Structures are given as C-alpha cells and as structure tokens.
Amino acid sequence: MGLRDENGGFVFDSAMLQKQANLPSEFLWPQEDLVEAQEELNEPLIDLGGFKRGDEVETARAAELLSKACSEHGFFQVTNHGIDATIIQAAHNEIDTFFNLPLDKKLSLRKKPGSLNANGYSGAHAHRFQSKLPWKETYTLLHHENDPSNPNIIVDYCKSVMGEDFEHTGWICQRYCNALKELGLLITELLAISLGVDRFHYRNFFEDCVSMMRCNYYPPCQNPGLTFGTGPHCDPNSLTILHQDQVGGLEVFSNNKWKAIRPEPGALVVNIGDTFMALCNGRYKSCLHRAMVNRNLERKTIAFFLSPREDRVVRPPQELFSREEPRKYPDFTWPEFWEFSQKHYRSDVTTIDNFIKWKLSSKPSGTFTSVA
Known part of the structure; x- marks a missing residue:
C-alpha cells in the first residue's frame, strides 16, 4: 500500500516504496505494454561543430542526417553543442539537492x-x-528568458516559492535554461535548412x-x-532537449518495435514534438517514447522543452504545403494545445489528431482548408 494525503491522493514516497516486495496496484501496467526493447535505435550522432563554424560541407552533412x-x-x-559541462553538472547537482529534500x-x-x-x-x-502511474518524481520550472518584466523568472520563483535558501538553485537552473534555449534556437536553424525553408524562419518564430x-x-x-519510469507518450511541445545520465532507459517506438537509445557521454538527445510536427506540415515525426526503470540504479535526467510564445500562430511556412501536398493541421496556438494535452488522459500518438478533431468541431465550418 502507498501513502495517502489528507485528500486521499496517492503520495509517492520512494524510500518507503522501495522497501515493499510488491508494487502498489497504481503503478501496474498491462503486460502487452511492457514488451522489452531487443535492439538499439541507431539514431544519428550529429556533430554541430562544423555547422556552428559555418562549414557548408559539414552543415549539409548534419542537415542530411537530421x-x-x-x-x-x-x-x-x-x-x-556548446553547453559547458560544468553547467550541466551544476544542474544535476541541484537535482540531487531538491529530490533529497524531506517528503x-x-x-x-x-x-x-x-x-x-x-x-x-x-x-x-x-x-x-490514478492508475498506470510512472515510477518517478519530477520538478518543473517555467522559463521565459525574454520576458522584460522578469528576466530571472526561475530565480524569483525558487526564492519566493521554495525559499531564500534556493536562490542558488534558481541561478543554476536559470543559466541552464538560458544556454539550452540558445542551443534550441540553433537546432531550429538546422531544421529549417534540412526542410529547405529560410534558415531563420523557425529561429525567428521561437x-x-x-x-x-x-x-x-x-x-x-x-x-x-x-511498470515504467515514464509511460509511452509523445511530447506535445515543439522540441525536447534531454540530458540523461549513463544509466540508460530511454526507448523509442520505431518500425513497430521498441528500441533503446544508448547514452553517449557528452551528447544531448533531441526529439521532435507534436507542435513542431504541425509547424513542418507533418514532414518530421513526433514519435512515441518511454523511460524504463532499473532494479538497482537510480536514473536522473533533465528535459528542456521549447514551445512557441502564447500568441504565436502555429502554421507551417508556405513552402511546405501546396495543392499537391495540402496542409495537415489547422492554425492553433500553443496554450490551446497545452490545455488539451493536459486534460487528455495520456499524451500519445493520437493526441494531436484528437485535438484537431476537437478544434474543428468547436469552430464554424469552413475555417480550415487543407489546400494552399
């Protein structure tokens, strides 16, 4: 049995749960979902060095792999990728500080x-x-680097909500997010090049x-x-940049098989989310993925999620749709999709399609045309 709070909600006390011989029913997943990965994904390891230097041959090679x-x-x-290893290590140290706090x-x-x-x-x-719970704890911090009214939003949040003792945590996480955002913008340039659109189209958008x-x-x-550390899901945002430790556990569903992503020292894992899939008119995929747990080892990761500003309209550039290749998604905004994805039971391969059906059913007919 797990702990319950004053409202009857489940409390994830990992220290207590690890001592129990049997897993609480809240964490059990259907056996058909628990098929183990038997091979690795063999995703490309893209060297951004040449692209950052302006080397045209290396840029073309990176864009092709991507x-x-x-x-x-x-x-x-x-x-x-240009993210200083000391910043990454400092951020992981703050994970330890937070998750070691009293329950x-x-x-x-x-x-x-x-x-x-x-x-x-x-x-x-x-x-x-209430069921099929993931075996994990998370802490999420919202980051708006370019909000002129609050350039240090994470620092202020940590001080005001977590306490003055966490100001240092706030500065570390703020620096990490600032650096990851710049990397994210750089990757959007390479994505644009690979899609054959203006190099700065997505960078300007984000x-x-x-x-x-x-x-x-x-x-x-x-x-x-x-059980799972994170159940099978698709990311609703645009891009995810993940730093994982060397324990491993990330798996991707590709060609009807679960395949593992091997941790590469010094590398960051990047994946396309549902919103970018809409921004490129479906040419690039947002793929189902999951995180496994380990019997003996703890695993820690930091995910950075990039999404459009609240009032930006999610729409692919004109070059990516035509009468021969019509638009696959109507216009929408990130807050609309975020709210839908949070109220939907699970974010999976059907989430964005269900969102589009919901959006079209709630609008007057004729507001979306599938051709240019």
Missing part, C-alpha cells in the same frame, strides 16, 4: 490537481492520474519562446518489469 532521422522517428543526438517539503511544492501551471513538484504524476525545464528522478524499483 532529415533522415526526423522523417523516420524524430530522434537524434548532438555533440559539440513534506516536496509535497508543499506540489502541482495542484487540474492546474495548467507547469511549475512545481509531482510525485508519479498522481495529481493527474526567439521569444515559452520554455521549461523538467528535472526527472527515477528511483530503483524492485519490480522493473511491471
């Missing part, structure tokens, strides 16, 4: 059930779901983006074959 990967499954890894402190920072505010702690996403940092902690699990 295009092939994103057309098939939407995952690749990048090296020579009552973490619970005081929980996300509220039904809230669309991304900030806060979650134990097994119990604020959203310059004043909404982004957030999610710290993930996956404790050891005595029954790893019965």
